[in-house]
Amino acid sequence: MSEPEQVVERTLVLLKPDAVARGLTGEVLRRVEAKGYRIVALVQRSADRELLAAHYAEHVGKPFYEPLVEFMLSGPLVAVVLEGQRVVEGFRSLAGATDPTTAAPGTVRGDLGRDWGAKVIQNLVHGSDSTESAAREIGTWFPEL
Ligand code: IDP
Numbered sequence: 001m002s003e004p005e006q007v008v009e010r011t012l013v014l015l016k017p018d019a020v021a022r023g024l025t026g027e028v029l030r031r032v033e034a035k036g037y038r039i040v041a042l043v044q045r046s047a048d049r050e051l052l053a054a055h056y057a058e059h060v061g062k063p064f065y066e067p068l069v070e071f072m073l074s075g076p077l078v079a080v081v082l083e084g085q086r087v088v089e090g091f092r093s094l095a096g097a098t099d100p101t102t103a104a105p106g107t108v109r110g111d112l113g114r115d116w117g118a119k120v121i122q123n124l125v126h127g128s129d130s131t132e133s134a135a136r137e138i139g140t141w142f143p144e145l
């Protein structure tokens with residue numbers, strides 16, 4: 001019997017305003033491409049409150065939601081769609097844990113991030129946490145896809 005075919009997934013990545021402001025978009029995308037994932041779509045743009053409410057629907061009402069929105073509105077960000085087998089978990093692994101102070105060395109957040117004393121954790125990147133979230137988030141940022 002033949003192996004089951006590996007399903008090609010997509011995930012939604014955001015290079016957050018801190019990554020853009022610090023000139024780290026190239027470094028993050030370098031890691032993504034070196035890992036072997038394909039960039040399907042990429043745009044630098046600003047967010048707005050409505051978009052962020054859709055994107056961060058599961059966090060609306062949490063204590064860090066308002067600072068998170070202010071942070072995400074603080075400058076341009078880069079939205080990216082990546083494609084590859086198991087890219088949802090693969091990008092989360094490249095990104096590292098949410099808290100950049102303790103994120104593992106070797107990860108984007110662990111190598112390039114730190115605590116800046118802000119009300120919200122500034123951790124450079126977002127990656128979808130499941131294929132269901134990815135489908136919803138890609139629809140939010142790239143309705144044409
Ligand atoms: P994730 O980005 O690792 O998936 P989530 O729990 O989905 O983490 O949180 C979304 C974003 O909100 C985080 O990336 C971080 O910027 C911010 N955040 C999460 N938890 C906290 C917190 O407890 N305090 C402040 N900011 C937080």
Ligand code: MG
Nearest residue numbers: 126127128129
């Ligand atoms: Mg999340």
